[in-house]
Amino acid sequence: MSEKILLALLPFWTPLIPPMGISCLKSFLLPWGYDVKTTDANTKVKFREIYDTYFEVLKRDVPENKQGNFYSIGQDILHNHMMAHLNWFDENDYIELVKVLISKTYFCQADDLTVFELNKIVREFYSELGKYMTDLLDKETPTVLGLSVCSGTLAPSLFAFKLAKERNPRIKTVMGGGIFCDQFAIGTPNFDILLEKTRDYIDTFIIGEGEILFLKFLQGELPGSQRYYSFKDIGSKNVDITAVDIPDFRDLDTPQYPYLSSYTSRSCPYQCNFCSDTVMWGKYRKKRAAQIVEELTRLYEKWENRLFMMSDLLLNPVVSELAEAFERSEISLYWDGCLRAEKHVCSTENTLQWRRGGFYKARIGCESGSQRVLDLMKKNITVDQVKSAISSLAFAGIQTTTYWIIGYPGETETDFQQTLDLIEELKDDIYEAECRPFYYYLTGQSNSDQWAAENKSIPLYPGKAENMLVFQTWLLDIEPSREETYRRVNRFVEHCKKHGIPNPYSLRDIYEADERWKHLHKNAVPSLADIKKKKIPIDECKNVEKLVVMQNAVVNDDDGDFKF
Numbered sequence: 130m131s132e133k134i135l136l137a138l139l140p141f142w143t144p145l146i147p148p149m150g151i152s153c154l155k156s157f158l159l160p161w162g163y164d165v166k167t168t169d170a171n172t173k174v175k176f177r178e179i180y181d182t183y184f185e186v187l188k189r190d191v192p193e194n195k196q197g198n199f200y201s202i203g204q205d206i207l208h209n210h211m212m213a214h215l216n217w218f219d220e221n222d223y224i225e226l227v228k229v230l231i232s233k234t235y236f237c238q239a240d241d242l243t244v245f246e247l248n249k250i251v252r253e254f255y256s257e258l259g260k261y262m263t264d265l266l267d268k269e270t271p272t273v274l275g276l277s278v279c280s281g282t283l284a285p286s287l288f289a290f291k292l293a294k295e296r297n298p299r300i301k302t303v304m305g306g307g308i309f310c311d312q313f314a315i316g317t318p319n320f321d322i323l324l325e326k327t328r329d330y331i332d333t334f335i336i337g338e339g340e341i342l343f344l345k346f347l348q349g350e351l352p353g354s355q356r357y358y359s360f361k362d363i364g365s366k367n368v369d370i371t372a373v374d375i376p377d378f379r380d381l382d383t384p385q386y387p388y389l390s391s392y393t394s395r396s397c398p399y400q401c402n403f404c405s406d407t408v409m410w411g412k413y414r415k416k417r418a419a420q421i422v423e424e425l426t427r428l429y430e431k432w433e434n435r436l437f438m439m440s441d442l443l444l445n446p447v448v449s450e451l452a453e454a455f456e457r458s459e460i461s462l463y464w465d466g467c468l469r470a471e472k473h474v475c476s477t478e479n480t481l482q483w484r485r486g487g488f489y490k491a492r493i494g495c496e497s498g499s500q501r502v503l504d505l506m507k508k509n510i511t512v513d514q515v516k517s518a519i520s521s522l523a524f525a526g527i528q529t530t531t532y533w534i535i536g537y538p539g540e541t542e543t544d545f546q547q548t549l550d551l552i553e554e555l556k557d558d559i560y561e562a563e564c565r566p567f568y569y570y571l572t573g574q575s576n577s578d579q580w581a582a583e584n585k586s587i588p589l590y591p592g593k594a595e596n597m598l599v600f601q602t603w604l605l606d607i608e609p610s611r612e613e614t615y616r617r618v619n620r621f622v623e624h625c626k627k628h629g630i631p632n633p634y635s636l637r638d639i640y641e642a643d644e645r646w647k648h649l650h651k652n653a654v655p656s657l658a659d660i661k662k663k664k665i666p667i668d669e670c671k672n673v674e675k676l677v678v679m680q681n682a683v684v685n686d687d688d689g690d691f692k693f
Contacts, residue, residue, distance in 0.1 A: 132301075132347055134158065134165045135271035139258070139285040141180055141207065144171040146390035147383060149440045150277040150306060150339065152376035157340040157368070159377065163347065166269050167377070172385040175257055183207060183250045190231070190239040195615075197622030200634060201565060202615070204281055205602075206230045209590075211284035213597040214251045223248070226594050233589060236612055255288060262289045266296055273347070275335075278306035283600075287327065294330040303346070305335035311570035312600070315359065318571070319600045324356060326599060333357070338395070340368045370395055371416050375424045378432065387636075387657060388438040388465075389428050393421050393447045415447055418454035425462050436489065436660050439466035449479065452486025461670050463660065465490030465528070468518075470510050475517035480525035481652075487670050489654050490528040490560070493519065498551030499544035502537055507576075512547075516555060523558035526652030526673065533564040535621060536614025538580065538607045545617050549624050556628040557649050561642060563632055564621045566614045569605045580605055 136151035148169050155165045170176055184203060188196065209230050217223035224244050231239045266274075274293050276286045290302045304327075313320045315336060324334075334357035335342045342358050345351050351358050360366070376391060383389065394415035416424075425437055444451075444466040455462065468491040473479050480488075493515075497503055500512050522529050533548060552562060570577060571586065580586075585606040590598060604611060625632065631642040636657075643656035652673055655665045666672075 132163060132273050133269070133271050134163055134273045134275060134347075135265070135269050136165065136167045136275045136277070137265070137289075138169045138171065138277050139282045139289060140171050140176045140254075141204075141281050141285075142171050142279060144169065144386055146386055146388045146438050146440070147376070147378045147381045148277060149376060149390055149392070151275070152378055152381070153373070154275070154339055154343060155380075156374040156377040158344065158347075160374075161344060165377075166271070167380040168265065169381055170258075170261060172382050173261070176254070179250060179254045179257065180207075183247065183254075186243060186246045186250065187231070187239075190243045191235045191237055194623075195235050195237055195619055197619030198564060198632070201563070202234055202618065206234050208281055208284065209598055209602075210247065210251055211254070212287075212599060213594075214248070214255065215284060215288060216597045216599060218596075222593065223597065226590075226597055229590060229594065233611070234615070236615060255285075258285055258288060259292060262292050263296070266293060271300065273301045273303060275303040275305065275343070278304055278308045280308055280312060282306075283308060287331075290327065291330045301333070302331050303333045303335060303343070304331050305339050305343070309334075309336045311568075311572075311574060312602075314570065314572045315357070316572055322600060328356075338368060340373070341366060367395070367412060367414060370414055371420060375427055378428075383432045383434065386434075387639075387661075388436050389432055389434045390438050390440050391421070391424055391428060392440045393444065393451065393466075394441050396442065413446075418447060418450040421447070421451055422454045422458050425464065426458070426460055429460070429462055435462050435665075436657070437462065437464040439464055441466050443467050443469055445469045445471060445474070448483055448488065449473070452483040452488055455486040456482070456671065461487055461668050463487050463489035463654065463670070465492065467492045467494065468522075469493070470495065470515045470518035472514070475514060475521050477521045477524050480521045480527060481673065484525040484527055484652060484654070485670055485673050488527050490530055491522050492530045493522075493532065495519075495531045495551075496534045497537065497540070497544065498548035499540070502540055502544050505539055506534075506537065512551065515551070519555050520558045523560075523650055524652065526650050526654050528560035528646060528654060529558060531559050531562050533562065533621065534567050535564050535617045536567045536609050536611075538567065538569075538584070538605055540609055545620075549621070552621075552624060552630065553628055556630055559630050560646050561632050562621075562625045562630045564618055566611075566618055569603055571603055 136154055138148040138151060151167045155167050158165050184200060187203060187206065188199065191199070210227055213223060213226055224241065227244045227247060228239050231237065274290070276289060278286045286304065290304070293300050293302060313323055333346060335346065336357055336359040341363055345363060346358065351362055394413065396413040429435060445468060448468065464487055468474060470493055495515050496506060496508060498512060503510060503512065519529050519531065535545070552559065569580065569586070571581065586603045587606050589602040589604050595601070609617070629645070631638065631645065633639045633642045639657050643658065647653040647656065655669060659665050
């Protein structure tokens with residue numbers, strides 16, 4: 130094919146794994162004869178240094194008692210700041226907006242000196258990004274530029290698209306990625322604004338699962354009159370994930386990532402009210418266990434990394450058969466992923482079998498310690514199941530990463546206190562705890578329509594900021610308030626610190642968390658450092674035995690099937 134395609138992920142996105150979206154697109158397009166290059170700017174040291182410096186300066190004006198989950202919630206400030214930098218005209222208004230961003234997130238005041246320094250850092254970032262993109266475009270000379278975009282990379286991506294068009298007006302610019310799940314879902318005001326504001330420099334938007342859509346776009350099989358394409362333009366046809374090749378990481382600096390990645394399925398068999406993933410991915414599909422073992426083995430042999438983070442939304446439908454298949458295989462690999470706290474996770478017999486099959490870390494959406502809130506979310510799990518699942522996984526030595534949503538609509542102080550109580554009860558069985566405030570989107574979430582019908586939505590930032598931010602963030606006019614939600618986030622983090630539960634960000638933090646886990650659990654999986662240094666016998670997980678007697682903690686349920 131004549132097209133030369135450049136696919137990229139721009140800052141800021143944490144480089145735990147190689148970017149799966151563009152890696153899967155490359156492996157899908159190569160058999161069709163396309164010349165495809167992928168790149169991830171997040172592994173570049175200079176961008177990471179800029180990121181660290183930004184938050185070091187920001188932290189100076191945030192009181193310690195308001196620094197809970199500092200980096201996670203601070204992303205909102207950074208993302209909006211980067212957008213405002215591209216659109217400001219009056220410097221005083223720009224400075225005041227940055228102060229508003231900080232006050233609406235940390236509920237404190239920043240002084241002028243701090244804002245000046247932050248502005249300088251953002252200016253330096255765009256200078257470096259301009260050099261990076263110019264060098265990349267000159268070296269690769271693509272005819273098609275495709276950027277995978279999430280909320281954290283939107284402003285830099287718009288900057289890069291505009292730069293590419295200025296340098297080569299004939300280049301085809303295509304935007305895809307997870308940003309269209311919620312905040313920029315089709316039909317939202319933000320999506321309409323995005324279409325209008327980028328008319329001169331983004332040609333096409335690919336919304337949803339990208340392989341078939343992007344291929345048909347390249348082949349000229351989609352209506353030329355449209356600027357965006359979604360599932361409906363290909364008859365809601367999903368890609369057959371059992372027939373595609375493994376992700377192609379050849380262009381990426383794989384030693385920079387702690388994990389490699391792959392996937393066993395796409396979409397999710399559930400529809401929790403706050404989630405937008407099923408809207409994005411369509412119907413649920415999965416691979417056979419034997420195929421997954423073969424794919425991970427190929428990736429290991431190619432890149433010599435035994436640790437994988439699976440990008441599935443949920444591993445429950447495949448975890449038992451995958452572990453069993455790895456037990457039978459000649460090789461032992463470690464893999465982690467998202468898990469739902471349901472009946473079969475509550476059995477230590479199951480979790481020990483998973484541990485022997487290489488299950489390394491379970492990422493569990495606990496969300497709340499209040500049964501009332503879990504029911505509002507339509508999680509279809511119980512607090513007792515959460516307890517039993519976490520304890521059973523910990524007994525087997527599998528690390529337990531727990532995720533919690535703070536400030537879900539209608540959450541009371543009593544509900545929140547039940548979350549804190551549950552964390553205290555499970556403190557020795559929780560490897561790490563990550564919380565985030567509830568985010569509301571006008572559409573895209575499973576419950577968006579009901580929330581819109583029952584509650585008033587209000588813009589977070591003042592009208593004066595609209596021209597600089599371009600895109601609006603919305604709140605529900607319902608308790609708890611945003612300020613109370615963020616106050617609870619701070620309390621959550623302090624509560625975890627009090628009970629020794631980490632939330633590691635740096636490699637040093639991960640090392641300390643791994644040492645804590647090994648001290649707490651005799652069956653503990655190897656540390657990340659030991660895996661990286663290749664100090665672990667190739668059959669380590671196959672030799673895990675039941676070191677102590679423990680009664681299975683199975684929660685009574687009607688059956689073990691998924692509740693669709």
